Amino acid sequence: MSAPLGDTPDDMAAFADEVHAFLDRAAPRLVDEEGVEWGVGQDRITYFGDETPDEAARHVAAARRWQRTRYEAGFGWITGPSEFGGRGLTAIHDLVYDGIEAQYDVPDTGVLSLIGLGMIGPTILAHGTESAKADYLPAMFSGDIIACQLFSEPSAGSDLANVSTRAVRDGDEWVVNGQKVWTSGAQHSQVGLALCRTNPQEPKHKGITALLVDMDSPGVDVRPLRQMSGGSEFNEVFLTDVRVPDSRRLGEVDGGWRVALTTLMNERASVGTEGAGPAARAISFPFLTALLRANGGLDDSSNRRRLAELMANQLAASYLNRQALDHLIAGGQPGPEASVSKLMYSQNIIQATHFASEVIGPRLLADTGVWGTFSWNELLLSTPALRILGGTEDIMKNILAERVLALPKEPSADSTTPFRELRTSGTGS
Template structure:
């Protein structure tokens, strides 16, 4: 590590020592001790969820005040102007401390929408929203998916019609994470229904308190309500809230999607890390007297080999980021393997536990896995379905020809 990085790490440690306690050793596992929750999605009661969000925003504010809120961001928008390597180094140092989880702000807003605003928004929008987002004052959501346009995102039907200096938006969005906490949403809309579907889309930043915006929670089978429906009824958005060119929203969307797949494919803390941990899974087998089952041990070995391969793939992607290369379509591999590895882990554990997975006996580390098992169907959909990821890899990475489109399919898509 060169002197600049050493000085930066020392500065980060001084800041964290002054504002947070050291975290317990997360690598050590003592079976039967600590929290055995394996929840991927939140299932907190509303009052606890509000407190969770408040703590996240407060910690982000403290980070920002001390120069760690947006390490790679331009100085004119409240960033520090440093490199992605500094960002990664700070994350590594902060992981040693017990701080608030800022995922409600960071995964979508700061990880996906912030870079999109920086790349495509008009200057006054950058000045208004980027400092607010990275300071923790504003949370952003992604108004992309619709009931009829999830995997095929270019088929969005939400209309935006020009009316003087405004656009009037009408439509429905769905599976919108953190919409209930958000102050701003990035919306994809159909502005030219006569153009080819990728060329008739325009992106807008929509303040979530605009009249006509209605957020309705969607209850999940895990018990929580992380996702929402968002209804847009005669929502007026000024033209200066447009991102990119009229009918050029697909370019804006791709910026968000590439960052989304990089973010989703690289998550690995908390229950996610435990679900793919050799120590945790082998301890579970010993605690349930299944370690001598050779077939289960072989499956565990196969799973862990794939987990190790995915870790090396992510490390390679991080090296590219350090070299200044933006996330590309190859990040779809990370996203694809992320969902598949967690799904296989949950199914493996269900075979280890048997009926202990569906009846809460109070025994530590058993029934809690139900939370992850119930979340796995979503993991293979969110951020792009597995089928879409495979098409992207085939066409954009391997250079294979696109799937043929029949005349009937062309008529439906138009």
């Protein structure tokens, strides 16, 4: 790996040259096209796809190969500590790399990076034992291991602290029993970060412990869930007498909620700053303008006003993400403000997709063979999930109200505080 760099202008220029040199050797450049040539190329527009298991496996294999290539060149974990295979550079170096890599035709590594590298990797670094860090972090960031998030349960989705999966101590091991659901990528993962109830006598936030579960352990059963878009990117995971060494515990016993918050804050930041992910091109100004022109709607002042509103919202989201990045560059950690990015991220895609659906009309539902019409169907079927993934919209709004605006807490079913007191307390604590 190359020697660490500083963050002076000359250092950043040298780093950018290094990135370009690596990518020029490793991948072809994308064609730089001005605007959108309507009707040319692939028109598929999706967020959650309808890949077959074989197709998904091929994409995962390509993602892992590309992550290994980046890692061996010193770009697999740019901000990570060197003792675990990282480069030890800053968040701005990470941003520079991402901006340059976007100019090249490389495999999509979202199955590795969004959850595993973006959320669970930082959590292991913050709370893991030295052996867990050494065993998992280099393997994750080199593409050898994919990680998933075993948080949600059938009866504890939005109320995450209400987990019922049990972990009972047995010597130097924990025996885990329970069920998780909506686990993205579990069918491809080698390790999962699980929240388990370890002390039912404590208040629910205080009786949770976080464990790293090897997904090939006896008793782990992954069952894919079919989405209405046709694919199976989410799963149920059943845990039956699964044994987990205590060395794979993150944080303190019964202190798993603090671990979970680390993951969740990185989740909001990862999801909210993803741009628009696979839908970025479709909801861009050039593409939506071309859509209006192709469907005879560009002269409609109402359409032009709505398009301007969409673009203003996307620009506001980009400025917010830039502000969040500046906070990280200054040494800060993702905070509750990341909930704003997550909200805007999902709302921008949903609003743009609904706008396109109205422009296209019935051809969204019946495939007439016209380019750029029925192809929106798959993205539209994905939008309900955007209101849920990374934290539901209602939960995000509560977080912002209570932790950012310091408004009174919303009364909960298990609250012992009288409703009148909650309404008049005037604090968010």
